[in-house]
Amino acid sequence: MKQGAPHTVDNEQTSDSPLRGLSVPVSGTADANQAASTVFDIKDLSVFYGDFRAVRDVTLTIRQLEVTAFIGPSGCGKTTVLRCLNRMNDFIESARIEGSVLYHDVDLYDPAVNATEVRRRIGMVFQKPNPFPKSIYDNVAYGPRLLGTRSKSELDGIVEESLRGAALWAEVKDRLKQSGTGLSGGQQQRLCIARAIAVQPEVILMDEPCSALDPIATARIEDLMTEIKQKYTIVIVTHNMQQAARVSDRTAFFTTEINLQGDRRTGRLVEFDETRKIFSMPSDERTEAYVTGRFG
Amino acid sequence: MTTGNVRITLADLRGNARRRRKEQRMKATFFAAAGVSVVIGGLILFVLTRGAIQFLRQIDFGQLKDSGWFPRRDRFDLTTLLVASVIMGLIAMVVAVPVGLGTAIYLSEYAKPRVRSVIKPIIEVLAGIPSVVVGYFALRFIQPEIVERLFDPRSNKSMLAGGLGIGILVIPIMASISEDALRAVPHPLREASYGVGARKSTTTAKIVLPAAVSGLVAAFVIAVSRAIGETMVATMAGGPDGSGPFSRNPLEGGLTLTAAMTNAAGGTDQAVKGASFNALFFLGLVLFLLTMVLNLIGDRFVQRVRMKY
Numbered sequence: 122m123k124q125g126a127p128h129t130v131d132n133e134q135t136s137d138s139p140l141r142g143l144s145v146p147v148s149g150t151a152d153a154n155q156a157a158s159t160v161f162d163i164k165d166l167s168v169f170y171g172d173f174r175a176v177r178d179v180t181l182t183i184r185q186l187e188v189t190a191f192i193g194p195s196g197c198g199k200t201t202v203l204r205c206l207n208r209m210n211d212f213i214e215s216a217r218i219e220g221s222v223l224y225h226d227v228d229l230y231d232p233a234v235n236a237t238e239v240r241r242r243i244g245m246v247f248q249k250p251n252p253f254p255k256s257i258y259d260n261v262a263y264g265p266r267l268l269g270t271r272s273k274s275e276l277d278g279i280v281e282e283s284l285r286g287a288a289l290w291a292e293v294k295d296r297l298k299q300s301g302t303g304l305s306g307g308q309q310q311r312l313c314i315a316r317a318i319a320v321q322p323e324v325i326l327m328d329e330p331c332s333a334l335d336p337i338a339t340a341r342i343e344d345l346m347t348e349i350k351q352k353y354t355i356v357i358v359t360h361n362m363q364q365a366a367r368v369s370d371r372t373a374f375f376t377t378e379i380n381l382q383g384d385r386r387t388g389r390l391v392e393f394d395e396t397r398k399i400f401s402m403p404s405d406e407r408t409e410a411y412v413t414g415r416f417g
Numbered sequence: 418m419t420t421g422n423v424r425i426t427l428a429d430l431r432g433n434a435r436r437r438r439k440e441q442r443m444k445a446t447f448f449a450a451a452g453v454s455v456v457i458g459g460l461i462l463f464v465l466t467r468g469a470i471q472f473l474r475q476i477d478f479g480q481l482k483d484s485g486w487f488p489r490r491d492r493f494d495l496t497t498l499l500v501a502s503v504i505m506g507l508i509a510m511v512v513a514v515p516v517g518l519g520t521a522i523y524l525s526e527y528a529k530p531r532v533r534s535v536i537k538p539i540i541e542v543l544a545g546i547p548s549v550v551v552g553y554f555a556l557r558f559i560q561p562e563i564v565e566r567l568f569d570p571r572s573n574k575s576m577l578a579g580g581l582g583i584g585i586l587v588i589p590i591m592a593s594i595s596e597d598a599l600r601a602v603p604h605p606l607r608e609a610s611y612g613v614g615a616r617k618s619t620t621t622a623k624i625v626l627p628a629a630v631s632g633l634v635a636a637f638v639i640a641v642s643r644a645i646g647e648t649m650v651a652t653m654a655g656g657p658d659g660s661g662p663f664s665r666n667p668l669e670g671g672l673t674l675t676a677a678m679t680n681a682a683g684g685t686d687q688a689v690k691g692a693s694f695n696a697l698f699f700l701g702l703v704l705f706l707l708t709m710v711l712n713l714i715g716d717r718f719v720q721r722v723r724m725k726y
Contacts, residue, residue, distance in 0.1 A: 207612070209608065209611070209612070212608075212611070214529060214530065237611075237614050237615070237616050238614070239614075240611060240612055240613065240614040241613070241614030242614075244612060244613060245608075245612035247605055247608060247609065247612070249605060251603070251605035251606055251608070251609045252609075253606060253609065253610070253624055253628075254606075254627070254628050255627075263610070263613060263615075263623070264613035264614065264615075267613065267614060267615050267619060268614075313609065316609070316613060317612065317613065319613075320613050320614060
């Protein structure tokens with residue numbers, strides 16, 4: 122951990138998660154459901170674009186080494202909330218939030234917080250695979266190089282570990298110098314996952330990571346998710362309810378409602394619970410209507 | 418729905434002959450439009466080459482190497498002109514590349530929409546300023562107020578003033594084409610970079626600029642071509658009228674290819690068939706080849722370094 126970082130992260134957390142070397146397990150891997158500590162504590166979050174309130178009343182906690190899924194119809198604000206978790210909404214000029222997003226008890230929107238530092242700890246995988254127009258190797262080494270890793274052997278090690286971690290190593294180990302954009306869609310998305318885990322984040326945010334992929338590539342990414350949740354806390358936005366049911370431990374269901382102006386829809390959180398409860402006996406009838414396919 | 422006997426003959430599927438002919442005519446029209454540029458280009462090259470050959474017949478090759486460009490004394494030293502063109506072009510690019518590229522990066526990566534909506538039109542207006550105005554500005558402001566104040570004045574015109582003027586003229590082109598190239602880089606690439614904790618400056622330097630390299634080189638090549646081809650500023654502020662000695666001192670005047678051509682075209686008291694008039698075509702051809710070579714080099718460079726996104 123860098124000295125003088127603008128905010129301090131829970132010490133227990135940082136000392137347990139090594140900066141390098143994917144093979145070192147993080148403590149608390151086993152039985153994560155019970156022992157999990159809170160990573161994000163979101164309270165009464167609303168996100169505005171200018172005057173328009175895109176999503177409101179989001180209160181939920183995201184726990185360590187769990188997969189949390191955000192589901193709901195289009196426009197319900199699930200991606201908007203996800204992008205608050207690593208300050209990715211900063212790039213939208215008019216976006217602002219109300220409420221609070223605590224990351225290990227540190228307010229992510231505190232003026233002293235540097236969004237760059239946040240994103241080094243909270244990585245992201247995007248809807249459309251977006252490898253850099255660079256070689257496969259340089260794609261993965263991009264983040265570690267930013268963090269100052271220069272040694273060739275060290276970078277080689279990180280690249281291999283990360284590609285193995287993303288289940289891509291076997292397919293690309295003989296063509297690391299070729300462009301990442303030449304891979305298939307599913308391989309590109311796994312490359313993006315490798316790129317994200319190469320900086321050893323604590324959390325990986327996934328914004329509909331499979332929506333651009335065919336079923337086989339999707340299955341591989343899902344397998345990968347269940348594998349890497351041993352080491353990373355994952356938050357995934359998905360349109361695919363089966364996917365949420367398959368991969369997540371907890372699910373947040375969002376929906377839309379006509380807002381006060383009546384012209385645009387505001388998203389809101391309806392229910393947040395263990396995934397099996399959401400899909401078997403949800404407590405809100407809107408959730409039930411959605412997961413049983415009667416709505417959305 | 419028709420059931421039973423469906424009879425389709427070839428005639429049914431052939432369609433309306435008149436429409437087909439009309440489609441053909443449209444295609445021919447658009448082809449002709451595209452062909453006009455090619456024909457004009459060919460025509461220019463033909464006229465230039467014809468005149469250049471005539472010129473080369475009229476003179477001894479030795480005359481192409483007598484120092485200085487004095488058409489009336491039959492001294493046609495190409496080096497004198499090339500050196501002046503290159504010096505002014507270099508000075509212009511030293512101004513235009515950093516300012517133009519910097520402007521483009523600012524507008525594309527940093528400026529808020531509102532700021533951008535103010536600066537962008539200003540640059541477009543700057544691009545529309547007639548070169549004669551910039552030439553006057555270079556002659557009456559840059560030369561006396563800047564060049565002569567900072568350096569020992571040797572003449573009332575200088576390649577430095579001309580070059581700076583041309584640079585000003587080229588900034589908007591450099592800025593505008595570069596900005597288009599930068600904005601064409603898909604936003605998800607930037608997000609991917611931010612997503613692993615890169616700062617904006619890092620993202621610009623490591624991701625956006627390399628991804629936009631083909632457009633940036635195009636901007637550079639067009640800007641250089643424009644700088645070398647710029648006539649008005651070079652003539653007004655850059656150098657002597659019609660003829661001049663060899664010089665590689667930017668504080669002295671220098672005659673560029675283009676300035677020499679303007680004067681040749683002006684004709685002065687020369688017979689229209691004379692060598693000094695035909696020199697116009699020869700210089701035109703040299704200029705033409707120069708920009709073509711620049712374009713080819715640019716293309717080759719782009720092929721080498723470009724990575725597709």
